[in-house]
Amino acid sequence: MIPRQRRDPNMSAPDVVAPDRIETIRLSSCFLPLATPVSDAKVLTGRQKPMTEIAFLFAEITSAQGHRGLGLSYSKRAGGPGQFVHAREIAPALIGEDPNDIARLWDKLVWAGASVGRSGLSTQAIAAFDVALWDMKARRAGLPLSKLIGAQRDSVRCYNTSGGFLHTPLDQVLVNIDASREKGIGGIKIKVGQPDCAADLKRIDTIRKHLGDAFPLMVDANQQWDRPTAQRMCRAFEPYGLVWIEEPLDCYDFEGHAALADKFDTPIATGEMLTSVAEHADLIRWRGTDFVNPDAPRVGGITPFLKILSLADQAGLMIAPHFFMELHVHLAAVYPREPWVEHFEWLEPLFNERLEIRDGRMLVPSRPGLGLSLSDQARAWTRDSVEIA
Template sequence: MSDAIRRLTLSHVVLPLAQPVSDAKVLTGRQRPLTETVLLFVEVETEDGHRGTGFSYSKRAGGRAQYRHLADVAEVAIGQDPSDIARIYDSLLWAGASVGRSGVATQAIAALDVALWDLKARRADLPLAKLLGAHRDSCRVYNTSGGFLQASVDEVKERASASLAAGIGGIKIKVGQPDWAEDLRRVAALREHLGDAPLMVDANQQWDRARARRMCRALEEFDLVWIEEPLDAWDAVGHADLSRTVDTPIATGEMLTSVPEHVALLDAGYRGIVQPDAPRIGGITPFLRFATLASHAGLALAPHYAMEIHLHLAAAYPTEPWVEHFEWLDPLFEERVEIADGRIRVPDRPGLGITLSDRMRALTRETATFGR
């Protein structure tokens, strides 16, 4: 007899940052400084006693909306076989179909989808990467959290040096300021400071097509690993054109919230680096669907944020990926990722290899339980 989902526990968690951070969207007046990350955690229990944990997140508005949407549809999963992840996913999509199949709706479902994959791997007593079919036991890793624009160049240099000394392999800094000349000065300073260490830049969607072309040409001399989100995230044609006309690889995809939105890049002839985010695209199930298409198209992979999840997915990608390091979520988990020699190692613990901490419980604002 097959197992069945007995109980789901949802937690709405607000994690403050140690200090506010700003990217180009703040300097152009489109957003306020980031002060907290809001997370939706899901804990799954089955009739046979198996458990799994997953999460989704929002860096600004929308975190509570994710929590409320999943609370509206979660009951649909009760009694279903936890192994039937794709079927459960579709049933949740249909339960909330009136608000669409992207954005908050899929980001809410993502937390449960991740929990079900964690459960399946734990039940098999395998790390998730091994369950999926790993190509490697570790991935290249780069740090972003030290490169935000509220920090001075000297502060960014200091943090970059600390990251490299801790075993991280690459550094990403933010650009896209109204003063494009200041962007170039910051990049030049970091390139000189880092020598030949891998360096990436991220414009956070703040250039139009004309400015992006000029900036990408001006940045060529710095031997960057990639230029990220030079254009609006939904400008598939613009990103595709840039990816075919400049030597430095163009990276994008982190803001997209469904497989069709990512496929638009492929349809436009994109030749850059794809950055799907499992909690944003809707979970591990849709992430894997798009990853298959991206691999078939010969695209490199560098998943966005949530390294606790993406380390496993990157390890299962056919070609060598990059994983983004953010320490922001560390307080929520008992374990720490292992980083050395420029690489982040897949844990040998079952599932995602994470255990929720007492700090996560203390930061929980609201919970809801479904089933028994």
């Protein structure tokens, strides 16, 4: 019989963590103007208009114990006002709840708006709350978000996309490439998918010669090729030693992406337009990609994003999260395999802090939480706001 252990009466009682509760939520609808209208292949094929602004949904959550968290979601071209309205409707469900119960609260919010779906705009609105709760939890612990989750590294490889859009003349793209390399950025992604495939090939041939054979280069067709065109272009791009070819087909053509990934040496990347864990699970089940491009705001926040990372890791895939480097540098840092993070300087005016880049890598901030605070400029660009208490 094992003797029962007695507690030493001289030992102090263990600390008991007092429960907390969500007290106030401030929602803001902010529109960031772009200096130049932006075009990719979707514009050249007539499916979209040039992008002139990005809509952001900010959630600032405060607890009864005085802890704070900042989260956001976003939408390009359309959907921003809809995210704000949906968030405003479901926000009261969080009042009085323990902010540490993040997974349970995600489920509560998704069921609060389940009649309009559990993916797409409804869960993208939830992302702002989810990110804010994770930010609060990490701040409360005095840790960067990556350290709270469990970091694998303190820096992540980064590549620039913003300098290589199709509205930018080729000579200016080369200038942008040189500027990115001078900043210490470690890779370059160029938009392709023009109606004239020869123009794409000329563009990439010139850029590869400018960069040299060894510098990491990616291309992105933004879903604008059909299957025969994608086959021809993937074959034509084989000699250029690309890190990946992104979105050669419609994002839901998992079978077509799988055929390209199986046939060609150049890796395939896709996933940025998928809006749920279930959609990413189907993509991975089909083996439709070599690099998964999940977007935390688009899939509903950090909570579902971590589930996607687990699926990708089990399948032995690489990841390169889409857009929003200020959040994704933390999430990429927890992935077991060496990831990439996408560099866009577009969001920098929204925050008081800046990310540091050195020797081809983006450094994970050491500040607690996301390490971000909204700038006065973000407040000035806010068109609508509401406080729920």
